[in-house]
């Protein structure tokens with residue numbers, strides 16, 4: 218029996234012919250029996266009927282137009298000044314010697330003292346100059362101390378002050394001057410000093426414990442505490458009276474002599490000018506002379522310390538010393554990330570490098586793209602010429 222051979226091509230072309238009456242191959246409406254939705258078509262017909270809606274409909278919000286704002290200015294209402302009786306005074310704040318208006322540290326001390334004093338309690342500010350804004354910063358009374366930066370004079374004044382105004386708590390800044398005075402007072406009165414407080418609030422005081430990653434908390438405010446700088450937010454509640462009280466305090470007897478350290482003798486972390494050598498330096502005697510002549514503390518990259526050309530203590534970087542210098546002069550240092558971490562806090566960076574594309578050149582504000590040897594020789598010559 219003869220079988221007809223199928224021609225798939227012909228069959229397909231017959232299906233596609235509209236006149237053939239055959240259904241299209243992928244006509245799903247026919248398959249399910251349900252009319253198929255056309256979302257595009259629906260959206261188009263909706264858009265004709267409805268007013269178009271903005272995606273972010275700001276018309277619902279109430280805004281003051283510029284003209285309305287001009288027409289009705291917001292009344293400037295000053296909160297009433299809070300006054301307290303002498304009997305309500307609770308906290309004595311002794312600030313560091315200084316000049317001009319209150320420093321951020323002074324304000325942080327006053328903000329903390331206000332929290333410790335409570336809403337009904339008063340704060341006495343002891344400061345060595347007249348300041349305008351102590352009331353708004355939280356002081357109820359102000360005592361002007363005799364001007365003296367000598368630790369012994371400041372201690373005698375603080376003793377007299379405490380005797381004249383025996384308040385429950387004393388607060389000082391955890392700074393070299395404030396920390397020293399706080400410790401002297403604590404020793405004199407036999408109080409336990411709660412030093413370096415970082416948080417103060419309704420739940421008490423918190424300070425970190427040195428060398429351990431734990432905090433020490435204390436619910437009760439102690440007789441004396443020192444406050445760590447830049448940890449406590451400033452206050453913004455009603456201003457206080459800020460009335461000046463005159464007391465008979467001992468006058469300063471000792472003069473303070475300020476001794477400047479020898480140029481370049483400061484430790485790396487404290488120095489404001491560091492001259493550093495990298496692997497691009499070969500003449501380390503010349504490098505040390507340049508650093509000394511410029512008055513900078515000598516530093517080095519890790520490669521140089523590893524090779525023994527500079528002591529390990531001179532290493533700058535993530536695994537060395539992190540600097541806070543005003544100026545960093547990098548001689549022949551590439552600027553590896555670990556080194557750059559150590560100079561992130563430096564204000565100005567000067568690079569001397571033969572490679573224009575070195576990361577240190579990119580980091581620097583001023584770069585000398587040259588061999589460091591003749592640059593160091595020229596620097597030494599110029600520095601020696603300028604020296605008196």
Ligand SMILES: Cc1cc2nc3c(=O)[nH]c(=O)nc-3n(C[C@H](O)[C@H](O)[C@H](O)COP(=O)(O)OP(=O)(O)OC[C@H]3O[C@@H](n4cnc5c(N)ncnc54)[C@H](O)[C@@H]3O)c2cc1C
Nearest residue numbers: 495496497518519534535536549551553555570571572589
């Ligand atoms: C875990 C870890 C921690 C690290 N910690 C530190 C760290 O704390 N501090 C640190 O410094 N490094 C650290 N390093 C090493 C760091 O990654 C780099 O290897 C190192 O900083 C490179 O030192 P360098 O720039 O002096 O040397 P190089 O990378 O060799 O760069 C030398 C530079 O000198 C330039 N140069 C060459 N010849 C001259 C010339 N005649 N005149 C001028 N320029 C020239 C070159 O162009 C180059 O830019 C650490 C690495 C690791 C893995």
